[in-house]
Amino acid sequence: MxxxxxxxxxxSGPVRPYDIIKEGxxxxxxVALLAAGLSLFFSSPDDKAVTLKSWSxxxxxDFVQTATGELAGTTTSAGYGAPYNHAAKGPTLGPLKLQDWxxxxxxxxxxxxxxxxPLLTMNDINATESxxxxxxxxxxxxxxxxxxxxxxxxxxxxxxxxxxxxxNFGPVPAMITSLLxxxxxxxxxxxxxxxxxxLPTDFTKPLLFLADSEGYFADLANKQHLSGDQWxxxxxTGSWPGxxxxxxxxxxxxxxxxxxxxxxxxxxxxxxxxxxxxxALFPIFPFIRKLPYKIPIHRLIWKNxxxxxx
Amino acid sequence: MSKSSVEKNWTARLRRSTLETMEPEDLxxxxxxxxVASWIYVFGxxxxxxxxxxxxxxxxxxxEGPSWWHVSSVGHFWNSxxxxxxxxxxxxxxxxxxxxxxxxxxxxxxxxxxxxxVLAFGTSIVTALTGYLIQTNFDSQWIATQAKDGFxxxxxxxxFNTLNTGQAILLHVSLLPLVVGVIVVWHILLVRxxxxxxxxxxxxxxxxxxx
Numbered sequence: 001m002x003x004x005x006x007x008x009x010x011x012s013g014p015v016r017p018y019d020i021i022k023e024g025x026x027x028x029x030x031v032a033l034l035a036a037g038l039s040l041f042f043s044s045p046d047d048k049a050v051t052l053k054s055w056s057x058x059x060x061x062d063f064v065q066t067a068t069g070e071l072a073g074t075t076t077s078a079g080y081g082a083p084y085n086h087a088a089k090g091p092t093l094g095p096l097k098l099q100d101w102x103x104x105x106x107x108x109x110x111x112x113x114x115x116x117x118p119l120l121t122m123n124d125i126n127a128t129e130s131x132x133x134x135x136x137x138x139x140x141x142x143x144x145x146x147x148x149x150x151x152x153x154x155x156x157x158x159x160x161x162x163x164x165x166x167x168n169f170g171p172v173p174a175m176i177t178s179l180l181x182x183x184x185x186x187x188x189x190x191x192x193x194x195x196x197x198x199l200p201t202d203f204t205k206p207l208l209f210l211a212d213s214e215g216y217f218a219d220l221a222n223k224q225h226l227s228g229d230q231w232x233x234x235x236x237t238g239s240w241p242g243x244x245x246x247x248x249x250x251x252x253x254x255x256x257x258x259x260x261x262x263x264x265x266x267x268x269x270x271x272x273x274x275x276x277x278x279x280a281l282f283p284i285f286p287f288i289r290k291l292p293y294k295i296p297i298h299r300l301i302w303k304n305x306x307x308x309x310x
Numbered sequence: 311m312s313k314s315s316v317e318k319n320w321t322a323r324l325r326r327s328t329l330e331t332m333e334p335e336d337l338x339x340x341x342x343x344x345x346v347a348s349w350i351y352v353f354g355x356x357x358x359x360x361x362x363x364x365x366x367x368x369x370x371x372x373x374e375g376p377s378w379w380h381v382s383s384v385g386h387f388w389n390s391x392x393x394x395x396x397x398x399x400x401x402x403x404x405x406x407x408x409x410x411x412x413x414x415x416x417x418x419x420x421x422x423x424x425x426x427x428v429l430a431f432g433t434s435i436v437t438a439l440t441g442y443l444i445q446t447n448f449d450s451q452w453i454a455t456q457a458k459d460g461f462x463x464x465x466x467x468x469x470f471n472t473l474n475t476g477q478a479i480l481l482h483v484s485l486l487p488l489v490v491g492v493i494v495v496w497h498i499l500l501v502r503x504x505x506x507x508x509x510x511x512x513x514x515x516x517x518x519x520x521x
Contacts, residue, residue, distance in 0.1 A: 005508045007418025014344040021338070027352075027359035031398055035363055038397075039390035046380060046389075047448040083468035091463045102468035201476025203454075208473065211455040221452050233456065237449045240393075243442060245400045245435060249460075265463030273464075280428040283416035293510060297412035302509040305345040 045238045047224070052192070052206055055216045056183035060160045062215030063183060065153050067176050070110040071134075072146035075212040077110045084108040084208070091263040093270055106204060111142075114209045115179055118191035127178035130171035137170065145170035228253045248272065332503050339502075346506050350413075353406040354501075360399035361494060365487065367392040372483055376446050376475075396438055403431060415507045423504060426497040433490050440482035443472055450475075 005013075056063040069075040073087070081088035083105045090099030116134065119127045134142060149169040152162040160180060161173055182188045192209065193200040210217045218227070226232035233250040236242030252258045252268035261267060282288050292298055299306060317323070370388045371379065379385035407427065416424040442453050454472040461467035471477055 005511060007420075007508050009418075011343040011505050011508065015341040016344050016347065018339055018342040018346070020340075023355055024359065027355045028362050031356060031359040031363050031395070034398060035367075035391050035394040038394040039387055042390070042394075043386065044390040044393040045449065046386065046445075048380075049447050049451055080462075082465075083462060083471075098465045099463050099467075101465045105468040106471055201479070202471075202474040203451075204471060204473040207451060207455055210451070217452075217455075220448065224448075224452075226449075226452050226456075228456065232452075241397055243435075243438060244397075245404070245438070263463075265459045269460050269464050276428070276432050279431075280425045282411065283421045283424055289414065289416070292412050292414040295412070298414070298510045301348045301350050301409065301413055302345055304347050305509050306511075 042240070045236055045240045047237045050210065050217065050220065051186070052183045052188045052209065053186040055210060055213060056180055056188075059213075059216045059219075060180060060184075061153075061158055062213055064160045064176055064180055065150070065157075065215075066209070066213050067115055067179050068146060068150045068153055068172065069212065070114045070209070071172060071175070072143065072150045073111065074147075074150065075110060077108065077114075077208045077212050085110075091266040093263065093266045098266055108205060108208060110208070110212075111146075113195070113205055114192065115175060117195065118182060118188055119175060119178055121191050122178065122182055122187070124178060126174060127182075130174035130178065133171040134175060141170070144168075145172045149173060149176070229259075248275070328499075332499075336502050336505070337499075343506060343508065345509050350405075350409040351506075353402045353409060356402040357399060357406050358494070358498070360395055360402055361490070363395040364392065364399060365491075367395055368483065368487070376444055376479060380446070392441075396441065399434070400438070403434065407431060413507060414510055417507055417510075418504065420500070420504050420507055423497060423500040426493055426500060430490060430493045430497055433486065433493060437482065437486040437490055440478045440486060443478040444475060444482055446475065454478075 052063075066075060070078055073079065077084065079087045081090040082100045082103060085104060085108060089097050092098065116131055119131050122128070134145075137145070145168070149162070149172040152169070153159065156162055161177055162169075164173060179188065182191070189206060192205040193203060195205065196202065221227055221232065222230070224237045225235050226237070231247075231250045231254065233253070234243050234246045249268060249272055252271065253264060258264045258267050278285070367388055371385070371392060374382075374385060379389035410424070410427065439453075439457065443450050443457070454475075458467055458472045461470055461472060470481075
């Protein structure tokens with residue numbers, strides 16, 4: 001019997017016995033046993049979540065510097081832009097301001113959201129008075145106070161406060177000291193998560209605040225090889241495998257010109273989106289669709305078939 | 311009913327484009343073309359089996375809530391099962407994808423099968439990311455703060471906020487598994503309807519009735 005192979009026609013040639021249900025059941029059992037074995041031998045990582053409380057108790061100087069930076073408008077969050085605030089336009093793709101297109105849909109004003117508003121929930125006379133002084137001042141004056149205090153703290157990196165010998169810091173030291181007390185007690189975590197609802201599921205504010213920390217949150221991630229320049233996108237805490245399927249995404253952040261570009265996120269995400277569309281369109285790309293013919297790996301896959309062919 | 315009204319009938323059109331495109335033997339076959347004889351074919355069904363395990367272990371975790379696995383050794387085991395199932399899922403899926411590439415499996419009007427496979431791969435990556443976001447531990451906190459920059463840079467972060475754990479939980483346990491499930495079922499139906507792509511060799515002939 002001579003059969004012509006036409007991939008678009010229903011197969012009418014020789015067949016072999018097959019049981020799709022049996023195959024599926026065996027596959028599920030095999031995967032279940034594999035997963036159970038791997039789980040019993042290797043378990044899974046679970047490094048406890050960090051909080052503003054753990055941060056302020058572990059590295060109080062870093063907390064104080066970051067909080068002052070929020071008032072001075074110098075932190076990442078304070079200068080982020082959409083979707084949190086209007087401080088910047090964010091990364092662009094040529095003339096396209098992609099980050100800005102949807103506007104500010106998750107409003108976060110770090111100075112107010114992370115420092116001023118939580119202090120008002122403290123019910124502490126000193127905290128309230130310092131906040132009232134802050135609010136009564138002009139934006140320009142607030143900036144001068146916070147910047148001067150931030151500079152003073154940067155010269156004393158181990159300190160949690162600096163004396164105002166030149167009367168340059170206004171109410172900022174009192175506000176930051178009160179915020180530190182609040183954070184150490186755990187009350188700041190509650191204040192930031194319950195500002196919108198008493199039963200929170202949204203951790204945008206505390207996580208943005210934590211992410212502004214360079215001496216705690218980022219430091220912990222570095223030690224766990226999770227930073228961007230450590231291929232952190234595809235890593236997991238400890239020695240467990242992470243999202244290894246994100247290797248190409250992670251690669252983008254390791255090489256130039258993306259690595260040092262201020263538009264790295266937009267560039268890498270755009271390229272990944274194009275590559276994914278390209279992968280879907282492999283069947284119509286003339287060169288790529290011919291590769292399986294030029295590199296005959298199919299000869300291995302269908303070895304038995306080709307061996308029987310005359 | 312006139313012929314034109316039958317052609318316009320939504321139900322009739324759906325039946326023609328789905329049920330009437332396949333014989334029962336296509337959907338649940340008890341034999342396969344003789345060339346379907348390679349280990350590479352195992353990886354498709356292993357991917358589906360891993361998805362079944364992901365759904366099963368995910369349901370166990372869903373029943374007890376997102377914090378259970380932090381305080382219970384039983385919960386931790388099921389979290390481990392879920393984690394290793396996803397690792398296996400992607401390994402099998404990637405081998406399946408490359409196997410199908412070298413088989414040029416889009417031949418014979420199977421382009422839609424290839425595209426739905428890539429769609430399943432892409433949506434699975436997003437689903438997995440939301441899973442990592444809802445671990446409620448340090449890893450999830452760090453991933454949330456890093457991933458937000460990528461989504462924000464594209465303007466997507468205004469709608470999908472990686473820092474909003476509640477949103478990530480709902481996406482991971484409801485919407486995204488549904489999307490992945492629909493795409494995977496669609497992909498499987500296309501495979502069953504078109505049959506397994508034959509070997510590369512359009513003009514080839516074979517001698518012998520029993521393989």
